[in-house]
Every structure is written in C-alpha cells, then in structure tokens.
Amino acid sequence: IVLTQSPGILSLSPGERATLSCRASQSVTRSNLAWYQQKPGQAPRLLIYGASARASGIPDRFRGSGSGTDFTLTISGLEPEDFAVYYCQQYANSPRTFGQGTRVEIK
Amino acid sequence: VQLQESGPGLVTPSGTLSLTCTVSGGTTISFYWSWLRQSPRKGLEWIGNIYYSGDTTYNPSLESRVTISVDTSKNQFSLKLSAVTAADTAVYYCARGVGYMDVWGKGTTVTVSS
Secondary structure (H helix, E strand, O other), X not given: OOEEEEOXXXXXXXXXXXXXXXXXXEEEHHHOEEEEEEOOOOOXXXXXXXXXXXXXXXXXXXXXXXXXXXXXXXXXXXXXXXXXXXXXXXXXOOOOEEOOOEEEEEO | OXXXXXXXXXXXXXXXXXXXXXXXXXXXXXXXXXXXXXEOOOEEEEEXXXXXXXXXXXXXXXXXXXXXXXXXXXXXXXXXXXXXXXXXXXXXXXXXXXXXOOEEOOOEEEEEOO
16 A cells, blocks of 8 residues: 655644645555654654554644545644654555655744 | 664675664563664665564565564564665664554664675
C-alpha cells in the first residue's frame, strides 16, 4: 500500500490548527493506520494508532480521523513543540509502509 | 521500556551489517520486535519483525538479505543484512510492535563505504 501525504510542507503560526492528509493507494482495512511525529535527530514518536486512538501521553490537541483510503491528523492549537515532521503508516498489509511525511514549520 | 541499538557504524560494500537491540526496563517475551531504517532517498522503511518465539516476517524487498533473531535470555534482538551497498546507508531503528511501533530506540547511523 502506497501512502501519499499532503501537503509536503505546512507553514503555520503557534495557536493555529494544522490539518494533515494521508491517502492510501488501496483501502486500509480495520483502520490500521498510525501517525508519528519526528523531530530532528530523534526517532519517530507514536501519536495515533487505529486511525483515531491516541497513544499514551499524547495531548488531546492531536486528533486522528478517517477510514478506507483517506485519513487526517488534526492538531488544534499548535504549540511550539509541535513543529516537526509527521508520518502516517499503515499496518493493514505487509510490508508495513510509511508516507513521505509532512513538515509543519513555523510561519 | 527503553531500546538501544548497537553495532558498527561503518560497513564495507558487499559485507554484512550486524546490529543488536537491547531491551531494558522490560522483557522481550510476549512482544513483537521490529527493525526499520530511514534514509533521505527512501524515507522510513520497515525491514521486518520477530516474535519472541522466533517467528519472523520480512519486507519482500529485503527478504533475500535479511535475518532477524531474538535472544530472550539476553533481552536482545538482532539484525543481519548481507551483501550491503551504498543504498543500505541509513539510520537504523529498533522498535517494539508488529503493526504500529510504540517504543523506538534512538537509532544508529550505518554507513556503507570502503
């Protein structure tokens, strides 16, 4: 399954809402889709699994939604620490695959 | 739970890349463990995973060159990638999970060069 993320770069100000898209080349069964956040020099950090369940310790400003082939990560009220690269990943099929990432940068 | 990758940072072309992931603060038993890598050219790429019992699943694109093993007595799991080329230069991560990965190591950079 090929995952295509858009936009490639999102330029926003702190406090604004970020909407990130992940589109799959075929249906992701059972909403087996995850979102990760990665900051420079760090490993990815799990944010969302099952398309909409927040991982342990993830603030509720992070919201995942969608099903089938279209998924969205919404960050309501960007905090300074949220500026990073975000990846979606499907685990419905093997091999597991990742999107190419969306960079959220400070405007 | 914390994961730590270890192994050579430089591998010669056509050689074998060998990495170990040590699990601390928890056990390898009853969990799946994964290896992934990240490069500017290919982005994040899943290499494969192993259950503590030893059952493995590999990415078909790498399957002919990959071996993942686990040693529950040492709380470690390992990656071997043979016949490496410059295209295998990447940051290699170990992680916990078979679907989504909820715990990651910090990653280790492996360069393939003579």
